[in-house]
Amino acid sequence: MPQKSKPLPPLPADAPRAPDKPRYKEQYGVILVCPDEAAQKxxxxxxxxxxACKIKVVVT
Structure with missing residues (x-):
């Protein structure tokens, strides 16, 4: 039979708190795999x- 875990002690009053708003922001990316360092550069x-260019993703 598994043992019951003990509750965690309370945090100190001056412990940092969770942020008010979530900091997660959905992101999208592109990965390009290069054959070598020179090509990467x-x-x-x-x-x-x-x-300087205006780049868009379009679907037609």
């Missing part, structure tokens, strides 16, 4: 250059 620099 080229791809990263190309993607960084796109910051």
């Amino acid at each position: 080229v791809l990263f620099e190309a993607l960084a250059a796109l910051k």
Whole structure:
């Protein structure tokens, strides 16, 4: 028969509390697998250059 666990002691009064609002934010990402470090660098620099572009996902 399993033993009953003892209740946890109370937290100190000055212990940090849970945040008022959840901090979780749904995110989406894209992972690109490169064959080597040189390709990774080229791809990263190309993607960084796109910051000035307006990029959209469209479904038709």
